[in-house]
Each structure stands twice: as C-alpha cells, then as structure tokens.
Amino acid sequence: MPRQLPVDELVSDPYPIYAALRAEGPAAAVEVRPGYQVWMVTRYVEARQALANPALGNDPGNGRWMADVVGDAVNAAMNKHLLRADPPDHTRLRRLVSKAFSGTRVAALAPWISKLADELLDRIEPGEKVDLLDSFALPLPLQVICELLGIPAGDRHLFRDWSDVIISGAHQRDRYKDMAEALVAYVQRLTAVKRADPQDDLLSDLISVRDDDDQLSDQELTAMVVLLLFAGHETTMNLLGTGLFLLLTHPEQWAALRADRSLVPAAVEEMLRYEAPLRTAFPRYAREGVQIGDVTIPVGAVVMIALQSANHDERRYVSNDDFDLARTSATHLAFGHGIHFCVGAPLARLEGRIAFNALLDRYESISLAVPPEDLRWRFSTLIRGLESLPVIGTEAVSRQRQ
Numbered sequence: 001m002p003r004q005l006p007v008d009e010l011v012s013d014p015y016p017i018y019a020a021l022r023a024e025g026p027a028a029a030v031e032v033r034p035g036y037q038v039w040m041v042t043r044y045v046e047a048r049q050a051l052a053n054p055a056l057g058n059d060p061g062n063g064r065w066m067a068d069v070v071g072d073a074v075n076a077a078m079n080k081h082l083l084r085a086d087p088p089d090h091t092r093l094r095r096l097v098s099k100a101f102s103g104t105r106v107a108a109l110a111p112w113i114s115k116l117a118d119e120l121l122d123r124i125e126p127g128e129k130v131d132l133l134d135s136f137a138l139p140l141p142l143q144v145i146c147e148l149l150g151i152p153a154g155d156r157h158l159f160r161d162w163s164d165v166i167i168s169g170a171h172q173r174d175r176y177k178d179m180a181e182a183l184v185a186y187v188q189r190l191t192a193v194k195r196a197d198p199q200d201d202l203l204s205d206l207i208s209v210r211d212d213d214d215q216l217s218d219q220e221l222t223a224m225v226v227l228l229l230f231a232g233h234e235t236t237m238n239l240l241g242t243g244l245f246l247l248l249t250h251p252e253q254w255a256a257l258r259a260d261r262s263l264v265p266a267a268v269e270e271m272l273r274y275e276a277p278l279r280t281a282f283p284r285y286a287r288e289g290v291q292i293g294d295v296t297i298p299v300g301a302v303v304m305i306a307l308q309s310a311n312h313d314e315r316r317y318v319s320n321d322d323f324d325l326a327r328t329s330a331t332h333l334a335f336g337h338g339i340h341f342c343v344g345a346p347l348a349r350l351e352g353r354i355a356f357n358a359l360l361d362r363y364e365s366i367s368l369a370v371p372p373e374d375l376r377w378r379f380s381t382l383i384r385g386l387e388s389l390p391v392i393g394t395e396a397v398s399r400q401r402q
C-alpha cells in the first residue's frame with residue numbers, strides 16, 4: 001500500500017520528506033494526492049538515469065491528464081507540447097524552437113535584458129518597502145519571454161493569474177477549467193492576428209512553419225506558445241525570487257558576491273541546486289518494466305523524478321543541505337537531463353546573472369521586511385516559489401539618487 005505524502009509539508013519544507021525517502025531506497029511508491037499513485041525517484045544517480053531512459057516516456061497517451069476537466073480540444077491545445085511528447089514528435093517540435101534559444105542567439109539579448117532590469121529597479125524608491133517578486137522577479141522574465149514571442153505589452157498582466165492556476169493543476173480543478181479555456185482562446189486569437197499581420201517575433205515564425213511547411217498542427221502551435229510562456233517565466237521568476245531570499249537569509253553570501261562578482265555564475269548554479277524551481281520533472285510513463293535500484297517499476301506506472309531531492313542527495317553533495325556559493329563544481333538536475341533538457345537554460349542563466357548583478361550594483365544591502373518564517377510557499381507540487389518577497393533595500397552610496 002503506497003503511503004500518502006503530506007502535501008502541505010511537501011510544499012512548505014520538502015527536504016526532510018525527501019531525505020527519509022532517499023534513506024529507504026532510490027525509488028518509492030507514494031500517493032501525491034488521494035488516489036494518485038506514482039513512483040518517486042529521489043536519489044541523484046538514479047534520477048539522472050531515469051531522465052535519460054527511453055523506456056520512461058513523456059506522452060501520457062490516450063488523452064490522459066486533464067482531459068476529463070477541460071475536454072479533449074482544450075486539453076490538447078494546453079498539452080500537445082515538448083514535455084508531453086516522445087520521439088519522433090518530440091524531435092520535430094524541439095527542432096522548431098532550439099535555434100531561437102541557442103547560446104549565441106540568447107547572448108545577443110544581454111544588453112536589452114540589462115536595460116530592462118535597470119528600468120524595473122529605477123521604479124523602486126530608495127528605502128521603499130516593496131514586493132520584489134511583483135516588481136522585479138516576475139516582470140523581468142515575463143517581459144523577456146513575451147517580447148520574444150510577440151505578446152502585446154498590454155496583455156502581459158493576464159499571465160500571473162493564469163499561471164497560478166495552471167501550476168496548481170489538479171489541486172484547483174474548477175478554476176483550472178476556466179483559466180485553461182481563457183488562455184487557449186487568447187493564444188488562438190493572437191495567432192489569428194499575427195497570421196494576418198506577421199511581425200518579427202517567434203510566434204509569427206512558428207505560424208509560418210505551421211502554414212508553409214506543415215510541420216506543426218494547430219494544437220501543437222498553441223501548446224508550444226503556452227509551454228514557452230509558462231516555462232519561460234514561472235521557473236525563472238522563482239530562480240530570482242527564491243535565489244534572492246537565499247541571499248537575504250545568508251547575508252555573508254550577499255557580501256561575498258558584492259565583493260567578488262566573478263562568483264555570480266556559480267551563485268546562480270547553487271541557487272538552482274539548492275531550491276530547484278521545478279520540484280519534479282514532468283511525469284514519465286513506464287513503457288515497459290523498469291529497474292531502479294532494487295525496485296521494479298511496472299509497465300504503465302507513473303514515475304515522478306524528484307529534482308529537488310536529487311539536488312540534495314547526500315551521496316553526491318558534501319554538506320548537501322548547506323547553501324554554499326563556494327560549491328563551484330557541482331552540477332545539478334534543476335534543468336533536467338537527456339532529450340528534454342531545458343531548452344531555455346542559456347536564457348534562464350543569462351537572466352539570473354543579469355538580475356543578480358543589477359541588484360548587487362544597486363543595493364548595499366537588502367533586508368526582508370517580514371520575519372522569514374512569515375513567508376509562504378505557493379501551493380504547487382510542481383513549482384517551488386514564494387508567494388511574495390517583501391523587502392527594503394538600502395541603495396549603494398555610488399548609486400543613490402537625489
């Protein structure tokens with residue numbers, strides 16, 4: 001009988017739960033909500049192997065997932081995307097976007113992203129109490145992905161609510177239906193507008209691939225936009241928000257970064273390791289029996305690969321539960337591994353480096369405006385992120401305004 005994981009604790013403080021599961025073995029049968037049984041892979045080596053194992057597929061097949069809530073058409077328009085596809089569909093879809101997010105393409109965006117970061121911080125008054133999630137960590141990656149896709153500036157405020165409901169998925173089924181229908185209708189309307197009047201943006205490019213080369217169905221086009229929008233801002237927002245929270249609760253590390261900016265890239269990696277924004281990979285489905293350690297996962301089982309747990313595995317990381325910027329060489333699984341490795345990793349890393357440098361340039365120090373224990377984690381078993389991050393910043397002397 002699989003044990004039920006305590007979802008509230010999994011959301012607020014998952015690490016002791018994962019440590020206990022890792023101590024028992026590399027994979028365990030658990031329920032993440034009543035009646036939903038999965039196999040959870042928790043140790044680093046086995047998680048990495050599972051992510052690259054073709055016997056564990058991403059396509060749920062026969063309309064599973066939220067089809068019972070939203071109906072087949074909306075379900076497909078939300079979900080016929082890379083993270084729910086296997087080769088050859090996955091290979092075809094990934095080819096269509098990988099060029100747009102390649103290292104060289106993305107590096108060219110650096111000056112524009114830096115300007116955007118400075119403009120957002122300019123709007124904050126010195127000494128003002130602000131929610132840095134609302135005023136910085138969310139708008140920065142949201143503006144970037146919307147700009148790349150060609151989402152009109154006036155529509156971007158819509159995504160916070162949509163996102164909140166969509167990441168809580170099965171935990172808010174009623175609201176999910178309304179939001180998913182509204183989001184799909186929005187993307188379809190925008191597609192019609194861009195089809196009539198193409199612009200220099202990724203959505204117009206995808207439409208022309210759809211219309212000229214017939215390499216993308218209508219549902220795949222909508223699902224691609226939905227995936228890029230959410231994957232593009234939700235995760236990066238939490239890298240910025242949670243990463244800043246980690247620095248504020250480890251002030252010596254903030255000081256170390258201010259003293260030596262060459263540490264920023266390693267700091268971003270340690271933030272990703274320590275608080276992986278995606279708690280688990282997307283579900284995998286066992287196409288055949290799969291052996292993980294001494295556990296045999298049966299055909300048809302749902303497998304969740306716990307990235308947060310793998311990133312804290314004591315078998316791989318010395319002082320695994322310490323947040324330590326000096327940990328320069330430890331790679332992690334926060335971007336996944338194998339054919340689904342995050343397409344946006346170069347962009348997310350660039351945004352992370354730019355955002356933290358902009359904050360370090362501007363602020364001598366930043367303090368939490370509430371005790372850390374008052375902060376709440378968003379209710380999602382997929383995304384790890386704070387609900388808000390109220391802070392007060394003291395501007396660096398060299399930047400103080402009159």
Ligand code: HEM
Pocket residue numbers: 051082083094101145227228231232233235236239276277278280281282283307333334335336337339340341342343344345347348
């Ligand atoms: C800190 C920020 C980010 C994190 C932690 C992150 C994490 C991940 C992870 C773990 C996966 C693989 C999931 C799995 O195997 O089930 C993934 C895939 C993906 N990510 Fe990201 N991501 C981030 C930012 C971005 C950005 C900025 C974009 C936008 C371009 C993006 C687009 C994607 C896409 C399209 C996939 C699917 C790739 C595929 O299936 O081939 N991500 N991401």
